[in-house]
Each structure stands twice: as C-alpha cells, then as structure tokens.
Amino acid sequence: MKLTRRQALAAGMAAATLAARNSQGAVSPAKPSTGDGAITAQLKLSCAAYSFRDYLPRGGKKGEMTLFDWLDLAASWGLDGVELTSYYFTSEEPKYMNDLKAKAFRLGLDVCATSVGNSFCLASAEDRARQVADVKRWIDHSVELGSPCLRVFAGGKPKDGERRRDFGFVVECLKECCDYAGSRGVFLALENHGYLTETAAEVLDILAAVNHEWLGLNLDTGNFVREPYKCMETVMPKVLTTHAKTEVRTEDGAGKEAADYTRIVRILREANYRGYLSLEYEGEEDAKTGVPKYLAKLRAAMNS
Numbered sequence: 001m002k003l004t005r006r007q008a009l010a011a012g013m014a015a016a017t018l019a020a021r022n023s024q025g026a027v028s029p030a031k032p033s034t035g036d037g038a039i040t041a042q043l044k045l046s047c048a049a050y051s052f053r054d055y056l057p058r059g060g061k062k063g064e065m066t067l068f069d070w071l072d073l074a075a076s077w078g079l080d081g082v083e084l085t086s087y088y089f090t091s092e093e094p095k096y097m098n099d100l101k102a103k104a105f106r107l108g109l110d111v112c113a114t115s116v117g118n119s120f121c122l123a124s125a126e127d128r129a130r131q132v133a134d135v136k137r138w139i140d141h142s143v144e145l146g147s148p149c150l151r152v153f154a155g156g157k158p159k160d161g162e163r164r165r166d167f168g169f170v171v172e173c174l175k176e177c178c179d180y181a182g183s184r185g186v187f188l189a190l191e192n193h194g195y196l197t198e199t200a201a202e203v204l205d206i207l208a209a210v211n212h213e214w215l216g217l218n219l220d221t222g223n224f225v226r227e228p229y230k231c232m233e234t235v236m237p238k239v240l241t242t243h244a245k246t247e248v249r250t251e252d253g254a255g256k257e258a259a260d261y262t263r264i265v266r267i268l269r270e271a272n273y274r275g276y277l278s279l280e281y282e283g284e285e286d287a288k289t290g291v292p293k294y295l296a297k298l299r300a301a302m303n304s
Helices: 005-022 067-076 094-106 125-145 163-184 200-210 228-238 261-270 287-303
Strands: 042-048 081-085 110-115 149-152 187-191 215-220 239-243 247-249 256-258 274-279
Touching: 042 110, 042 261, 042 287, 067 081, 067 094, 081 274, 094 110, 094 125, 110 125, 110 274, 125 149, 125 163, 149 163, 149 239, 163 187, 163 200, 163 215, 187 200, 187 239, 200 215, 200 228, 215 228, 228 239, 228 247, 228 261, 261 274, 261 287, 274 287
Parallel strands: 042 081, 042 274, 081 110, 110 149, 149 187, 187 215, 215 239, 239 274
Antiparallel strands: 247 256
C-alpha cells in the first residue's frame, strides 16, 4: 500500500517518539517523579547573550556594551543563569575568562551554557578539522567559565550539499568532539537549527548515530519547520537545555505565530525537565525593552 505524504510524516513522527521514549533521557532524572525520594521538574530562567546581538561587539564592530555590561542587565532582570555566546567575546585570554566568570558569580548568575557557531557540513576535510578544533577550543573555554554545556550546530547546507554525505560528516565530527567534551566534563547540546535538524525525527537520527553520553539537544522552540509542539514533546528525553523564541512555526509550517509559553512550560514539566529555560530573543522590538518583556512572559508561564 502506498502511503500518502501525510501518512508518511505521521509514521515518521511516531517512530521518532518511540525511539525517544526508549532511549535514556539526557536531563530527566532516573528516579520517579512521584512518591518517596521523588525528583520533580524544576525550571530556571536564563537568557542567551545572542538576544543583545545589536549591542554587543562582534568582529570589527565595537558594540555599545560588553558582555560584562550585559551581565549587569541579566542580574537586574532577576535571572538564574546566562548563556554566553562565543561571538561576543573580545578576548579568549584566561584573565578575561576568569574576570567574566567572577562577575557572573558575584551577581549570582550561573553560566548555564556557552555557544559556538560551527558547521560540520563542509566538503573539505581540512575545513571540517578546523571546525572541530574550534569546538574543542570552546569546550576548554567552557571549563574555564564553569559552563557545563556547549551549544553546537550541525551546519548550514553547502552549495553542493548532499544530505546522506553531510549527515555522515556531522556524525563523524560530533563523535570526535564528544569524546573530547567528555574528557573535560562538558556536555555538547546540538541545536535543532536548519539543515539536517528541521524535524524531531532528523534530530533524533543524528543523536542516535553519534550515540554518546555527552551529547544531547539544545531545544530551540522556534526552529522546527512544522508541528512544533509535537516535535518538542518527541525530543524532550534528549533535551539538555533550551532556547525559547518569541514565535513558533504554525502546525502546517506555512507561517509563524506567537509562542505559547504556557504550553511549552507544560511540555517541559510533563517530561520532568530540570534545567534552564533560556530566552533567545529575535523579536522586532528593541532588545532593551523586548527582552525584559518576554522574560516576564516566560516567568509568568513558569509561575502559573
């Protein structure tokens, strides 16, 4: 019997859901969520430095504020933690890292994650090796900063992209990076971000192929191309950390709509997630007013 496209998609989602449920959870505790000695869901509020990309330095752009200034803002918002994005570091020297870590500690902020912009889909083996080296360098920096988790990408689609070949490149690079990450005690969190990671099934395929205890998922609520909430539910057993966007794709993938934070929080709690819900702001409103506004919405959903 020939399946329709809708039936095929449904079958793929069901298989991905089963695989996720049968796999060891990345964050959900092994103990039961009820009864004596229960370990229940716990959410903490965070924000990614990427949210202030228009104000932070990058490359040749000086920026109106530094990561040190941004930490002051994060503390004023009453956050539990921050994700420090590699793009906005003005130095990689130990003193800079130590000073940044010290300021976060004095402000009562956990450096709950770091993030790097890598691509493992490059055709050249030398280029991929450089990307792996960059990730390893930021694993070391994560240790220096006290971050237990580093967000990584699979990579954008190259001009000569071929999905099966590029899938193999990503798996090979992730395995090498995970071995190093494990030796340093840092988790790698693969983000569902475009090419090769557009659906729950694709993300779980990569995680299964790498099959490494130091690899999980950075759940980006805005990046699944269709059925976003079903995809979130499906991948939850592998989620290490999150990015909460202001919008999600519509069910059919034809457009975007406002993210339902109450529903997202419910999905996290039903999975017994214990970790950070981190705003990654990409709204049209200026970040100085938009970020605290959406943090308040997330906090309200968490407290409801």
